[in-house]
Amino acid sequence: MPIYDAFHRAITYLRVSITDRCNLRCRYCVPKEGIKKLPHEEILRYEEILRIVKIAAQMGFKKVRITGGEPLVRKNLVYLIEKIGKIEGIEKVCLTTNGVLLPEMAADLYKAGLRHINISLDTLNPEKYAYITRVNVFGRVLKGIKKAIEIGFNPVKINVVLMKGFNDDEIVDLAKLSLTMPLAVRFIEFMPLNHTQIVYENAFLSAEEAMQKLKKLGDLEEIPSSPLDGPAKRYKIKGSLGEIGFITALSNHFCHKCNRLRLTPDGQLRPCLFSDQEWDLKTPLRQGADDAKIRAIIEDAIAHKPKNHGYVKFATHRPMSRIGG
Numbered sequence: 001m002p003i004y005d006a007f008h009r010a011i012t013y014l015r016v017s018i019t020d021r022c023n024l025r026c027r028y029c030v031p032k033e034g035i036k037k038l039p040h041e042e043i044l045r046y047e048e049i050l051r052i053v054k055i056a057a058q059m060g061f062k063k064v065r066i067t068g069g070e071p072l073v074r075k076n077l078v079y080l081i082e083k084i085g086k087i088e089g090i091e092k093v094c095l096t097t098n099g100v101l102l103p104e105m106a107a108d109l110y111k112a113g114l115r116h117i118n119i120s121l122d123t124l125n126p127e128k129y130a131y132i133t134r135v136n137v138f139g140r141v142l143k144g145i146k147k148a149i150e151i152g153f154n155p156v157k158i159n160v161v162l163m164k165g166f167n168d169d170e171i172v173d174l175a176k177l178s179l180t181m182p183l184a185v186r187f188i189e190f191m192p193l194n195h196t197q198i199v200y201e202n203a204f205l206s207a208e209e210a211m212q213k214l215k216k217l218g219d220l221e222e223i224p225s226s227p228l229d230g231p232a233k234r235y236k237i238k239g240s241l242g243e244i245g246f247i248t249a250l251s252n253h254f255c256h257k258c259n260r261l262r263l264t265p266d267g268q269l270r271p272c273l274f275s276d277q278e279w280d281l282k283t284p285l286r287q288g289a290d291d292a293k294i295r296a297i298i299e300d301a302i303a304h305k306p307k308n309h310g311y312v313k314f315a316t317h318r319p320m321s322r323i324g325g
């Protein structure tokens, strides 16, 4: 039986950020010089993460997403994925990555049991990619996406952050990727998080506006979502191999069906991306707390999950790279 929060939401999805390190410096996420790194000893060890996931699974969590920072830069990720996939009760293990290291890692991740992969790609133009991420690796990411499809990952989702003046002229081309490739292209509204170097007020583009631009591709058929699907509103362009989706954290927030809890790299549980309220799991774990104690902390975090994030600009003081997107 899953655990319900105070607003009758069953909390079954744990997003685990395994590192604050990243090999890109996306302008909407971090400043050029990056953000001061957490000391190594502050970051949860794999054994600690596995223990938390095991306890969460016993509490009814069914889905785990590994994210970061950039999860592929952490050593032995394949080991972690394999172990999480074997935890009783976990039905779905997913990974969010920028795809830079996928060409060499995709096969091993697949062998470890991973099937669900989200790859971030905000533009199809190599120069614009180098501008927004500050690293010239567009070709590697494209290769990683192709490799993921070829190896058999399913679904392969492409995360596109919508930004006026940056990729609003590419929305149709990005959506068209789903015509010939079995991809889910998901347009994500730009969120006003701390440390962004892009002026939010100038760049925000609503999913509604993006959808208008897609009208020229013909009628979009809506696809119904299942409970373990994320918050994306899903559509299909007629005759396409893949699909497109919209994630509207701000214009039409989906808090009423939010089923998530986040675990930060330094072992803090966050019931809401936009709220800095956190529950410390690392200290009790390292002080020898038993499973009942860890479970009680997770239950308390769930009990205090806010009803919604409202619309509080820069509500979080942690950068995205330290929460896990």
Ligand code: SAM
Pocket (backbone or CB within 6 Å): 022, 028, 029, 067, 068, 069, 070, 071, 096, 097, 098, 118, 119, 120, 159, 160, 161, 188, 189, 190, 191, 192, 193, 196, 320, 321, 324, 325
């Ligand atoms: N490094 C991995 C990646 O690039 O996918 C995982 C971590 S990254 C923080 C997760 C996702 O958050 C990416 O798709 C990224 O585009 C998105 N993201 C980061 N900052 C954002 C912002 N201010 N608004 C919307 N999405 C954002």
